[in-house]
Amino acid sequence: MSPPPKIRLRIWFTENGKVRFVSHRDVARLFERALRKLRLPVAYSEGFSPRPKLSFGLALSVAHESDAEYLDVELTEHVGIEDLPGALSAALPDGIDVVGVAELEPGAASLQQAITSCTWSIEVLGAPPAEVTAAVAEALAATERPLERVRKGKTAVTDVRPAILALEVVGPTGGGIELRADLATSPVSLRPAELVEVLGIDGLSEGRIRRLHQWMIIDGVRCEPVRRPDPSMGQRWQRAS
Amino acid sequence: MTSVWPQLEPLLPKVQKPARYIGGEDGAKAKFPDPSLVSWCFIYPDTYEIGLPNQGLQILYEIVNERPDARADRSYAPWGDLEELMRAEGVPLFSVEHHTPAAEFDVLAFNLSAELNYTNLVNCIDLADLPIHAADRDRSHTLVIAGGHCTYNPEPLADFLDAVVLGDGEEVVGEITDVLVAARNRPELSRRQVLERLAAVEGVYVPSLYEMTYDGPRVAAITPLSPAAPVEVPKRTVADLAEWPYPREQLVPLTEVVHDRLNVEVFRGCTRGCRFCQAGMITRPVRERPADQVRTMVAEGLRRTGYDEVTLTSLSTADFSDVEAVVAGIMDDADGGADGNGAGAGTADTGCGPVSVSLPSLRVDAFGVGIAAQLQRARRSGLTFAPEAGSWRMRRIINKLIAEADLYEAVEAAYSQGWTRVKLYFLTGLPSETDEDTLAIAELARQCVAIGKRHTNRASVTVSVGGFVPKPFTPFQWFGQNTSVELQRKINLLRDATRKMKGVQLKWHDPKATLVEGMASRGDRRMGAVIEQVWRNGGTFQEWSEHFDLDLWLQAVDDAGLSVDDLCHRHRVEDEQLPWDHLSAGLHKDFLWQDWQDALAEVGLEDCRWTPCYDCGACTGYGIEHVVASATPPAGGSQGTGSGQDWRNPQPVAVTLAPSRPATTPAAAGQPVAADRPAEHRALEEAR
Structure with missing residues (x-):
């Protein structure tokens, strides 16, 4: 039974x-x-x-x-x-x-099993737009982006380039520049603060950061854990899985 | 009113636990900051996690916000990381509701529950951008006042405070507001004139209206300087707790704090007469809340907050009249939904998950364990008892008359019913304590483990020892505190004695901190210079062991021309003017002196709830009496009687029942002080 x-x-x-x-x-x-x-x-x-x-x-x-x-x-x-x-x-x-x-x-599937990436809005502070734009282009063109991380007391170097699924400059904010990034959570993960670090600009720091989407893959299609409303459907929500 | 939020917000990602500073709690009032309202900022001078649960502060916060002519916000001491950024960026102390600078309020009102917070009080005044000395503030400045148990000797803080409130705050907070509302229309009044009007409010003490003179280490005289200053300032006592069902909307924080559960105060005051216990002395008489009101407050509170745990608070909740029936009623109320949902009985089922009920302290007898068993059928791991002293002789001296048989019976009951850990609280450095008395603590622990081993191999006992600090308005107020060296020697004796005892773990409070508590507890106005210097040298958060620094204190005492011996270790004499003699906790000084003599003669004193009156002064002085629903002690006898004593089977005595509610008894009033300090300490200890 x-x-x-x-x-x-x-x-x-x-x-x-x-x-x-x-x-x-x-x-x-x-x-x-x-x-x-x-x-x-x-x-x-x-x-x-x-x-x-x-x-x-x-x-x-x-x-x-x-x-x-x-x-x-x-x-x-x-x-x-x-x-x-x-x-x-x-x-x-x-x-x-x-x-x-x-x-x-x-x-x-549970959220832990299913989520593979997130879309982020990331404000960066402390560098001129041209320099940020160049760094973004350079990161996208690179085949590797090694990042040194300390985990459980041990330092390990990971290539996080595969975790940068998409990256673009959105435009200026009040005090900085807004980036939009799709960052993987598995198999290689990358956090927004780490992305700012791997852009490799001295003195670049993070401002406001907002998660815009979490994504899962169902039957090869990227979708959200709860499907967003279709305006024609009013206040009804649909399962994504 | 302005807001510092735009300056504060960019700092918060850089500090630990930023949720401390954002407000937004369920139950927060955030009343519109209309400048025509008299505004209070209630502040607890320790971290948010320690200060937020303070029930006294929450009670007054609600009462002020219910007035049409006033409003109240709250504030807490920022942790060092944020303070550093605030000072660097010029951000002043702020309230958590509107992030309004503290100096924009009419009143900054501190809750003082611990002496080691005194330097934080000074720091908060300074962070508010106010002159720290009351004498340097004028009519344009915020009034700085304080209440809480520590203010029964406010003299060490007299330099910094404009006014001090003694006793229950529920009524007096409104009377102070009335004075300030009236003063709003009298801009020609000087600060002194406003303070004189405040001094006319019963229970309000204005230190600047009194002069203190000295004779060596002693106080020579305390002299009123104004006709507005009463010769003796009495405490306030609320007669009927039923009229004050506060907090109606207990604050539910967004982040974890100590005592993170629903708290419902079931009575105020205690007459067990433990001679070391200031809380028990200064909160008399006993005023019970009607049982049906307790039930309502619990049921509504759980529903409103979503908490799954409630504590029935008081100084000794097992003494609440008919406590078993009250607890059973609470469990019934909570049992509204589906039955038998996994959690098992003992936790009540509200239909939305298990709810547990707890008492802050257990009585040391089988009756106490019985109640615990009724409440805690699941999650049985540790039970805590407070015999306070190791030998029967010593327990007679402190008037905590627990016979060894009572303790062993309680411990037997605990282990046999599934508990595996017992925690025992003790004081050391008590009057006339010998090494034999100290070592009796180890012997009690050994016996308790032996009893436990009969029931479970996992049986263990944790012994927690604190150095005794004599407090004002207790029979021990004349006693010279043990030196920190002597306290450490006693702790070492216990450490050696328990080292090889299997299943016994010893913990102790740092005797160096006990020394500072002792100086601040009974010091006079001259301690102000010491507190100020320790603060100037960076000595804040002294309650936190990682920040406590005895050397700062010793240097400051030295620089002020004072002596630790005089402040702390000197025995006071009968005819000596004590620094708090111009204040009254309702207790006759000669009653306290007689009780001190009885202590030294090893004579115990019964609980006066169930025996004739000793005329301590607490009832007669206020024209009220103990308000208890039951004319007989709780089943199983009462601690404070002890087994084998003649009064084990006391005769019922006449007890005044409130006329309107003869069956349940209304009770009185509210000590606005809430969570008592040892409990906070313990919570902290456990949290770390």
Whole structure:
């Protein structure tokens, strides 16, 4: 006898403004409380310290904003999801808004398994536009981009060029230049701050950084974890997987 | 009102835990900063994680924000990394709601719960861009005031504070606001005249209206300088806690803090009469909250906050009348939804996951463990007891009359019901303590482990020892504190004695920090120069062991021409004028002196909730009485009686029940101070 299929919701939310200074772990706790406030039938782990079964995808670094954060929640029974985005947003702090909720099909891949890349808006500060533009072109033309990283106390050099899937200069911001980048999360990953580093300009630093999309590959097609609304469909959301 | 947010925002990515500085908590008021309103900035002079949960601060914050003519924001001490950037960029201390500079508020009101925060108070005034000395501030400057347990001896901070509030803040915060609203229309009043109006408010002490003279190490006289300054400033006591169901909307922070759960205060005050315990002395009389109000506050609080844990707070929650029924009622309320959802009984099921209920401290007897068992059917790992002293002789002296049999019974109950770790809190350096008394701590621990081993091989005991600091308005206020060398010697004795005991782990509080606490706790106005110099030399966050620096203090004491011996180790004498004699916690000085003599004679004193009155002064002085719902002590006897004593089976005595609620008893008021300091310490200790 196989266990009954798990009921899972995928929640798509944004993080903007002051709340971007809240850590990933604290955001998880905010969701735990919001789900309890709504009295949703969240599934709990077994054992002496039962925890609600939530699973986040990629962590968002402190101080980064995002239009595309996702969270999967396991439930013990089906619930209506039409009103959930509004109700969850109301139960969460200002700056965290739930824009979509979808029920996952049984067996759908978890966020950790499925996400392969993200699109970022990255503001860089401290260099003239021409120099940044040249550095971007140089990075794209390069076949290798070695990056020295310290992991678990050991220094290792990784070629991160394969993780730069797309990169372009968008234009000037108030105090710097905005880049847009598609960066892989696997098999080789590259974080926005590391991208700024591998551009190789002395004194270049990061300003505001925003995640615009997270991407997964389903049947060879790149798509988002919760499909964005088609204007013709009104407020209904579709599963991406 | 301006906002420093545009200057602050670019600094936040560069500091640790930036969520400390953004506000936005559930329950935050962020009332529109209309300049016509009298504005308060309540500030806790330690980090956000320590300060945010402070219930006293939250209570007053709500009460002020409910007034149509006033508003309140909050602030906390920025950690050193941000302070450095703020000073470099010229960003002043700010409130977390509107990021308004602190100096733009009418009042900057500190909560003082720990002596080692005194230098942080000075630092916060300076970071606010205000002159640190009250004497250098004029009518245009923000008023700097303080409340909280430490302000029962505010003299070490007299140089820096314009006014100090004694006791429960619920009512007096409104009366102070009234004075400031009236002063708004009187621009011709000088700062001194405003302060004189504040001094007329009962419970408000204005240090600059008094002169203190000295006779060597002693205070010679404390003299009012103005007809507006009362000869004795009484504390405030709220008579009925039922009228103050605050905080109504406890703040739920965006980031993790200590005591990160719903807290509901079930009573204020304590009459067990432990002689070392300042909180128990200064918060008398006992005022219980009606049980049905407790239930409502818990149920509504859980629903509103989404917390899955609630603590019923007080100085000794197991003493709450009929506590078992109250706890059972709370579990029933929480049990609104599906039954038996995984978590098991003991945690209640609200239909949206398990909820657990906890008490901040356990009574040392089987009754206490029974309640713990009722609450904590899952997650049984560690239980904490506070016998406070190792020998029966010593426990009689401190009037914590726990017989060894009580402790062993409690420990037996704990291990036999599935707990594997027991934590025991002790003080060392108590009056007349001998090495035999000290070593009795190790012996108790050894016996407790032996009891535990009968039930589980994993049985362990953690012994936590703190040096005793005599506090104002306690019977031990005359006692000369042990030197840090002596305290360390006693700790070493215990370390040697427990080294080879399997299953016993010893932890201790740094005696050097205890020394500074002792100086600040009973010092007079001359300590102000010491605090100022330590602050000038960078000595902030002294509560944090990585920042604490005894040498800064010793140098400053020396430079001020003072002596550590006089400040800390000297026994005070009966006819001596104490630096806080012009203030009143409601206790008669002769009662405290008699209790001190009884202590030295090893005579215990019963809990007056269930025995005739000793006339300590706390009730009679205010025309109120202990408000308890039950005329008999809790089942299982009461700590403070002890086994084998005549009063083990006390006769019920007449207890005044509130006329309107005879069944449940209303209670009184609110010490705005909330989380007591040892609890914070413990939480911190555990957090690290």
